[in-house]
Amino acid sequence: MNMNTKPLVCIDAGHGGRDSGACNMRDPARTDDDLYEKHLTLQLAFTLKSAFERDGWRAMLTRESDIAIPLMTRVRIANEGKANLFVSLHWNAAVNKKAVGFEVYHDNNSARGKSMAEYVCKEFSRKYPDRKVRGVFPDNQSQHTDLTVLSRTAMPAILVESGFISNDEEADWTLKNMTGIAECIVKGMQAFYNAWKVKPGVITSANTNS
Numbered sequence: 389m390n391m392n393t394k395p396l397v398c399i400d401a402g403h404g405g406r407d408s409g410a411c412n413m414r415d416p417a418r419t420d421d422d423l424y425e426k427h428l429t430l431q432l433a434f435t436l437k438s439a440f441e442r443d444g445w446r447a448m449l450t451r452e453s454d455i456a457i458p459l460m461t462r463v464r465i466a467n468e469g470k471a472n473l474f475v476s477l478h479w480n481a482a483v484n485k486k487a488v489g490f491e492v493y494h495d496n497n498s499a500r501g502k503s504m505a506e507y508v509c510k511e512f513s514r515k516y517p518d519r520k521v522r523g524v525f526p527d528n529q530s531q532h533t534d535l536t537v538l539s540r541t542a543m544p545a546i547l548v549e550s551g552f553i554s555n556d557e558e559a560d561w562t563l564k565n566m567t568g569i570a571e572c573i574v575k576g577m578q579a580f581y582n583a584w585k586v587k588p589g590v591i592t593s594a595n596t597n598s
């Protein structure tokens with residue numbers, strides 16, 4: 389396959405550097421067990437990259453180390469790189485330590501983003517029937533502040549909240565299941581891509597020519 393015909397995914401590890409994202413201090417008597425969202429997102433980003441490349445995709449990361457990057461820089465990396473699809477990786481946090489669940493956000497005005505979010509949620513539910521799935525949400529229903537990456541990217545885009553870092557059990561579970569979570573995201577995004585035959589800026593249903 390020609391390099392340029394391979395689809396390109398842009399993977400955005402949320403937060404980084406001085407922006408740690410959410411955290412869970414777990415045992416207050418220790419600091420070596422502290423969990424930071426920025427580390428989990430980078431770990432998952434590398435796992436996703438490997439999985440996409442294994443399947444013959446090209447993959448680019450908005451960051452490959454623990455550095456802070458403005459949201460619009462992340463957007464520019466994806467747009468100038470002409471990525472076909474975009475995924476931003478995050479973990480949730482809540483004051484209620486019992487809150488759990490997997491959720492996926494999309495731009496309110498993007499039918500393609502919504503469809504891709506649904507494909508990813510479906511893969512997660514299928515692989516992990518015992519885990520809570522909170523569902524698919526438009527960005528205008530979110531309390532999150534990281535959603536510029538959904539509204540300003542030029543390609544179908546989703547933001548995945550893989551779980552609640554504030555919930556001890558879920559934080560541990562997600563750490564142990566990075567490969568499986570990545571698999572759900574990859575499969576869902578690829579299923580979406582194959583169904584919609586995505587081209588930047590163009591909506592072409594797979595059924596148009598049938």
Ligand SMILES: [Zn+2]
Pocket residue numbers: 402403409410425477478479534
């Ligand atoms: Zn985040």
